Amino acid sequence: IWQEILDVVEEKMGKPTVEAFLKPSRAIINKEDNKLTLIVPNEFIKTYIEQKSGKLKNIIEDILEGENLKLSLEVDESIGNLSQEEYLENNNKVEKNEQKGFLSKYTFETFVVGPGNRMAHAASLAVADNPGKAYNPLFIYGGAGLGKTHLLQAIATTIRSKKPNLYILYITSEKFTNEFINAIKDDKINSFQEHYRNIDILLVDDIQFIAGKERTQEEFFHTFNTLYESGKQIVLSSDRPPKEIRTLEERLRTRFEMGLIADIQPPDLETRIAILQKKAEIENIDIDPEALVLIAEKVASNIRELEGVLTKSMALCSINQESRITIKHAQEALKNIEDNKLNNLPTMDEIAIAVSKVMQIKLEDLKSRGRKSHQANARQIAMYLCREMTKNSLPQIGEYFGRDHSTVIHAYERIKEDINKDQTLKRIIEQIRSFLKSV
Ligand code: ADP
Ligand code: MG
DSSP states (O other), rough: OOHHHHHHHHHHHHHHHHIIIIIOOOEEEEEETEEEEESSHHHHHHHHHHHGGGHHHHHHHHHHTTTEEEOOOOOOEGGGTOOHHHHHHHHHHHHGGGGGOOOOOOTTTTTOOOOTTHHHHHHHHHHHSSSTTTTTSEEEETTTSHHHHHHHHHHHHHHHOOOTTTTTTEEEEHHHHHHHHHHTTTHHHHHHHHHHHHHHHEEEEEEEEEEEEEHHHHHHHHHHHHHHTOOEEEEEESSSSSSGGGTTTTTHHHHHTTSSEEEEOOOOHHHHHHHHHHHHHHHTOOHHHHHHHHHHHOSSHHHHHOOOOOOOOHHHHHTTTTTBBBBHHHHHHHHHHHHHHHHHHOOOHHHHHHHHHHOOOOOHHHHHHOHHHHHHHHHHHHHHHHHHSSSHHHHHHHHHSSSOOOHHHHHHHHHHHTTTTTTTHHHHHHHHHHHHHOO
């Protein structure tokens, strides 16, 4: 049936459409729920198939109807260069094959180096070239969407291609925590430990999330030591440096600081332009340089968002059946995002939750009378953000936190002043803002 789809689409819409949109995709048929799932390599293709006046989608659905199948679309960026057969095979092995977690588009070739990430990049390359011997552990930290996951995956992919016999595990700290909890629940701690202690290269993404989880930290401490002592490479990422991860056990903090700590700072304009150019080149996108610069100028602090605007511009361009992204598409895409932001003002509850998550403090402590300095600080930050990000009045904000409005003014003034002097404070506030964006 897949071949039939390819043939019919080629006949009705021409070979380029097939080459560009269907050849990179994979089809999985599930007879049980009468579904054909089309796995496509990126959001852009998904949008294209769904929109494009519905034409491509209609053609496919017509064919499927004859077989009594429904169409569903999914994005899986890891399909990369796998053929239809390889993809199916991989998919059957599924989950157990950890290697599948590597996203092939996150490589060193696609990573653009600039002043903000030069050191993290160089350290990652060194580790990929010489695992266990260059820097151990390598600890990379930086704000959301600045390329931490990209670098970890690039290290994993590089080592895997050079030394296919090594057991490489990329995992998020949340997944590690869940696996550990399940192992306890199912009484499989021994096999959990054995599994983790046989790893040659361990890459743990977003390690800050093990903060506050005592037993997970304890387990991770032992895993870390076992691997470290036998010279195995460990790479960690976090949104902040070890010394700023609260409720992280001291002995773990010390371990994390034993190797190299490299930070990633937001990209400057030139780097942002270079990233967009690279992306356009990889995905074969035709874009006006003017449009590209406009996007790079407007989206400054998060590369994921930068890519998002490019994708959005592409979608707008293809919906209008145009072949080149111009300043018009870029403006429209940026406006869309602005509108979303304006209409999606966070609520005070959302701000409070974000502050409590990022600053690792209990929600109720934000409203309590507690005077511990970390609590008071978090409370002032929350008030500041409520003043900056919502339309609530000072008395309303005061009431929410159980204080009067002069306390709110005081908090607002203090944070506003300190934010320019205090890098840590500045970074915390950026983290809270990106947390709010991500939910
Ligand atoms: P983080 O893990 O730090 O939140 P990611 O690694 O997920 O960020 O990066 C977000 C997006 O930005 C990804 O699509 C990634 O490929 C892209 N990206 C980040 N840094 C770069 C870079 N220096 N060059 C090219 N793309 C980048
Ligand atoms: Mg990440």
